[in-house]
Amino acid sequence: MPYINIKVTDENVTKEQKRELIHGATKLVVDVLGKDPRTTHVVIDEVNIDNWGVNSTMYSEIIKEK
Amino acid sequence: MPYINIKVTDENVTKEQKRELIHGATKLVVDVLGKDPRTTHVVIDEVNIDNWGVNSTMYSEIIKEK
Amino acid sequence: MPYINIKVTDENVTKEQKRELIHGATKLVVDVLGKDPRTTHVVIDEVNIDNWGVNSTMYSEIIKEK
Amino acid sequence: MPYINIKVTDENVTKEQKRELIHGATKLVVDVLGKDPRTTHVVIDEVNIDNWGVNSTMYSEIIKEK
Amino acid sequence: MPYINIKVTDENVTKEQKRELIHGATKLVVDVLGKDPRTTHVVIDEVNIDNWGVNSTMYSEIIKEK
Amino acid sequence: MPYINIKVTDENVTKEQKRELIHGATKLVVDVLGKDPRTTHVVIDEVNIDNWGVNSTMYSEIIKEK
Structure with a gap:
């Protein structure tokens, strides 16, 4: 029953990228810890x-300087 | 001084439902643990x-299939 | 699929009290929001x-003064 | 590598105030714990x-009564 | 600068498994979002x-019944 | 009613340092945002x-290499 929370800056994360994050994070705890994917929650x-x-x-100033 | 965080999917939770969540979660820690409601915080x-x-x-795909 | 996190000070919360917190928090989101208890997680x-x-x-000093 | 999360009610926090929160929270863990600011993250x-x-x-009702 | 928090039940997670979780979660946000691993934090x-x-x-009762 | 959560690695943070973190974080939101200290919570x-x-x-390996 893992619960995984991924915090990222809001910079146009696409629906496809979210799908990959959910899929990848779930696979990680299934592969490494043998957890049941049905009770694995991922929140972005x-x-x-x-x-x-x-x-x-502030991150908005960090990226402006780049 | 409990702090209770309730995470739910964003699906038109009404103001009245939020009121009930705040009231019910506060009552729970007051009843079960004898906490002081004045320092009990609930964040939804x-x-x-x-x-x-x-x-x-992805949850948006789970509910589409139903 | 709610996820509920209850933070309290560590002051001998009994197993029975934890059971009541888990039960009460789950019941709250089932009753108020119609959520499925099978995907409702509570973490204390x-x-x-x-x-x-x-x-x-510091809380340890607040309770000493009482 | 501290991670500091500041949760406040959404009441027109200005960009300058956010800057001060980020600066002040970082300075706090640098001064008190000797942490490296480069790996110190603050999320508001x-x-x-x-x-x-x-x-x-509900907080919206608390401030209405004032 | 992602921050990833993985919550699991405390059931003898080994140091090697923690290493794999840290490595896998970092790789995930690097691969999917192009994030910089040097500012990617993982907390288990x-x-x-x-x-x-x-x-x-209660989870301790769920696993007893199995 | 801010809630401030400070996550640090567990490396012998003293009681006095915790006192300073609680004091400093509270003062920060009082000074910058005009919040009421009586409803300001800090959790370390x-x-x-x-x-x-x-x-x-893994952080334990980062500090070993130093």
Whole structure:
């Protein structure tokens, strides 16, 4: 019964990419831990780029500088 | 001082249902654990149906098949 | 497919109380939202009383003053 | 490598305030624990005022009564 | 800068399995989303089998019945 | 009513350091957002060094190499 939460910045993650994240994360706990996929939940959170900071800097400013 | 987080798929949860979730979750920890309701917090997260997966399948596809 | 996380301070929560929390939280989302209990997960986190603060004060010190 | 999550009600938090939260939370773990800011992540969640309850009451109703 | 949290029941997950979970979850977001592994964090929570419930039943009782 | 969760690796964080984290995080949301400290909760999670990974590597192995 794993519960997997994937938090990423909200930058146009496509439906197909979400499908792959759900599939890949489920497969990971099934393969490594032998878990039952039927009780494995994956939740993806897309976080606004103003709401995530790393190295004391807002992510929206990090990507602007690139 | 409990903190209760309820994650559900975003499928038109009404304001009245949210009120009942907040009331019921608070009552639960007050009744079972004797907690003080004044420091009991309940946060409801409504998750997009493309962002939740179970059994390796996106929830939006699970409900389409029904 | 709700996922409910209940965080409380670690103060001798008994197995019977945990059973009631799991039962009550599941019943809440079944009754209010019509969710399927078979995909409803409840996770209880017991947090050390030195690791929770409210009103800028460590919980272990709040209960000592009482 | 701290990960800091700040959940607040969604009430017009400005970009400048988010900047200060990211900066202040990072500085806190750098100053107190000697952590490396480059691997310190801060995520701010803004929660709808209907989705947060305290003292068994929806936050949107608490602020209406004031 | 993804942050991935994997919650599983605490049932003797080995160090090698944890290594595989960290490696696999990182690879997933690198492969699917093109994220930088250097800012990808994976946190594994092992939850006591009395503290996880599904279908209104404590996990420690579910596995006893098997 | 902010809720702040600070996740750090479990490396002998002292009681005094926890006090400073609780105090500093509360002060941050009071100063920046004008929040009421009495409903501000801070929870510190100390994560086993085998259970946190960054850059695809277990933290316990990262610090061994230093």
